[in-house]
Amino acid sequence: MTQSPTLPILQNYINGQWCYSETDQYLDVVNPATTEPLAKVPLASAAEVDLAAQAAQAAFVSWRKTPPAQRIQYLFQLKQLLEQSFEELAQTITTECGKTLEEARGEMRRAIENVEIACGIPMMMQGTNLEDIASGIDEFMIRQPLGVAAIIAPFNFPGMIPFWFMPYALACGNTCIIKPSERVPLTMSLVFQLIDRLNLPKGVINLVNGSKEAVDAILDHPAIRSISFVGSTPVARYIYSRAAANGKRAQCQGGAKNPVIILPDADMDMTTRITADSAFGCAGQRCLAASIAITVGEARQTYTESIAHTAATRIVGYGLDEKVQMGPVITAQSRQRIETLIQQGTDQGAKVLVDGRSPQIPGYEQGHFVRPTILQDVDPNSEIAKTEIFGPVLSLIHVETIDQAIALVNSGQYGNMACLFTSSGAAARKFRYEAEAGNIGINIGVAAPMAFFPFSGWKDSFFGDLHGQGQHAVEFFTQTKVVVERWSQKDWSRKF
Numbered sequence: 001m002t003q004s005p006t007l008p009i010l011q012n013y014i015n016g017q018w019c020y021s022e023t024d025q026y027l028d029v030v031n032p033a034t035t036e037p038l039a040k041v042p043l044a045s046a047a048e049v050d051l052a053a054q055a056a057q058a059a060f061v062s063w064r065k066t067p068p069a070q071r072i073q074y075l076f077q078l079k080q081l082l083e084q085s086f087e088e089l090a091q092t093i094t095t096e097c098g099k100t101l102e103e104a105r106g107e108m109r110r111a112i113e114n115v116e117i118a119c120g121i122p123m124m125m126q127g128t129n130l131e132d133i134a135s136g137i138d139e140f141m142i143r144q145p146l147g148v149a150a151i152i153a154p155f156n157f158p159g160m161i162p163f164w165f166m167p168y169a170l171a172c173g174n175t176c177i178i179k180p181s182e183r184v185p186l187t188m189s190l191v192f193q194l195i196d197r198l199n200l201p202k203g204v205i206n207l208v209n210g211s212k213e214a215v216d217a218i219l220d221h222p223a224i225r226s227i228s229f230v231g232s233t234p235v236a237r238y239i240y241s242r243a244a245a246n247g248k249r250a251q252c253q254g255g256a257k258n259p260v261i262i263l264p265d266a267d268m269d270m271t272t273r274i275t276a277d278s279a280f281g282c283a284g285q286r287c288l289a290a291s292i293a294i295t296v297g298e299a300r301q302t303y304t305e306s307i308a309h310t311a312a313t314r315i316v317g318y319g320l321d322e323k324v325q326m327g328p329v330i331t332a333q334s335r336q337r338i339e340t341l342i343q344q345g346t347d348q349g350a351k352v353l354v355d356g357r358s359p360q361i362p363g364y365e366q367g368h369f370v371r372p373t374i375l376q377d378v379d380p381n382s383e384i385a386k387t388e389i390f391g392p393v394l395s396l397i398h399v400e401t402i403d404q405a406i407a408l409v410n411s412g413q414y415g416n417m418a419c420l421f422t423s424s425g426a427a428a429r430k431f432r433y434e435a436e437a438g439n440i441g442i443n444i445g446v447a448a449p450m451a452f453f454p455f456s457g458w459k460d461s462f463f464g465d466l467h468g469q470g471q472h473a474v475e476f477f478t479q480t481k482v483v484v485e486r487w488s489q490k491d492w493s494r495k496f
């Protein structure tokens with residue numbers, strides 16, 4: 001816990017009002033490239049979560065009665081405001097999270113795309129009906145909102161991830177509490193300045209800054225009906241079980257260790273470019289980052305040479321500089337952890353083909369930088385092949401057949417994404433059929449689904465059933481009611 005009294009102090013947004021937290025617990029928000037402190041973020045108490053939950057619960061009474069076509073008018077306005085503030089939002093993401101400006105812009109494009117899709121809720125939320133299921137009896141299913149929805153976000157997409165859930169929750173008639181990552185709270189603060197201009201009814205959407213205490217209070221609060229979480233697997237597992245024990249609906253996205261397979265018939269230039277972007281984009285701090293490249297047969301030599309060259313020549317620096325291709329990792333601890341894992345990998349027999357440890361980035365000597373790193377001849381059973389590194393490290397593993405490669409993919413603990421690079425349709429079909437992962441890429445390095453598809457994940461990458469985005473989000477944020485209805489035919493001829 002650091003003390004920097006001159007820094008701006010972030011506020012919560014509860015019941016339509018900005019308010020200073022009553023806590024005495026603060027963290028500094030730090031620019032990971034310059035290590036300059038940017039602001040102080042409060043760590044809200046359970047009492048403050050309670051205020052937000054009560055406000056959201058009170059707002060739900062009339063918000064759920066507001067017609068969906070009217071609710072989405074706020075989203076249309078929000079889309080416009082997000083577009084007007086697009087560059088400012090992207091710069092804020094880069095400043096607090098470290099990714100390049102172009103990556104930050106891509107993140108905000110995805111956020112806006114989710115607002116656009118949620119504007120289709122009046123269609124997407126429709127139920128089903130059938131007349132005369134028995135003589136004179138009609139049956140239909142309607143969808144109703146659940147109530148107060150809580151969204152708990154990780155550090156690596158401060159702008160986008162709350163939008164996987166929030167626009168759908170609101171459009172479906174739920175009210176909302178967002179808890180951003182305490183490491184990157186500035187972007188959501190800016191988003192809420194825009195939300196404040198929408199003149200939404202008070203309490204429909206609330207922002208609570210905090211960490212574990214706030215999360216636990218959310219998980220235990222009786223008014224909160226659903227939890228949407230994105231973060232690491234141990235926390236996802238914990239949140240899912242505690243939310244479920246408290247009778248809440250929960251979707252919890254966890255960590256990943258994404259493999260990509262390279263067959264000898266792949267377009268090697270394209271494959272190298274795409275897999276390098278996947279492994280080193282966002283400094284590897286992406287749940288869809290390629291972490292293991294499995295070369296099959298003759299792909300080994302060509303791919304190894306070309307990926308080594310691409311990794312070694314990537315431009316690393318401060319993301320606000322448009323020439324930079326990769327920014328820092330989030331904290332000094334994160335950098336230390338990544339470098340320790342690289343060392344463990346070499347201790348377990350891997351060869352460091354490109355070593356990105358302890359780089360000197362001119363002008364940013366204190367920044368949390370790790371350059372792209374390639375480990376070769378990684379033992380599939382070693383820790384480095386199994387642990388989520390969440391940094392710009394690609395491990396190379398070699399096998400002789402596609403079956404061995406797919407078996408390796410499926411042996412992993414996680415199942416967020418798996419990709420294949422090939423020019424064979426038959427190999428692609430076999431792979432997408434057999435690979436155990438929720439997001440599959442064929443000649444794609446970051447298989448991030450558009451907003452009208454669910455953001456899927458299997459095994460230890462996801463706890464729950466329905467996912468964020470698109471139709472799944474509509475189902476997650478609504479409960480169904482089946483009505484069976486009969487009217488006496490005698491009444492039909494009555495005079496009204």
Ligand code: NAD
Nearest residue numbers: 153154155180181211212215231232235253254255256287
């Ligand atoms: P994290 O699990 O440390 O934190 C996520 C959120 O949980 C934060 O808001 C944090 O305040 C809260 N939290 C942390 N520890 C907690 C605890 N003990 N009890 C209650 N709440 C707690 O994750 P992170 O480091 O911010 O994000 C990186 C992780 O997120 C990576 O593992 C990455 O793979 C994963 N991620 C997954 C997806 C996906 O779609 N599957 C997307 C993005 C990130």
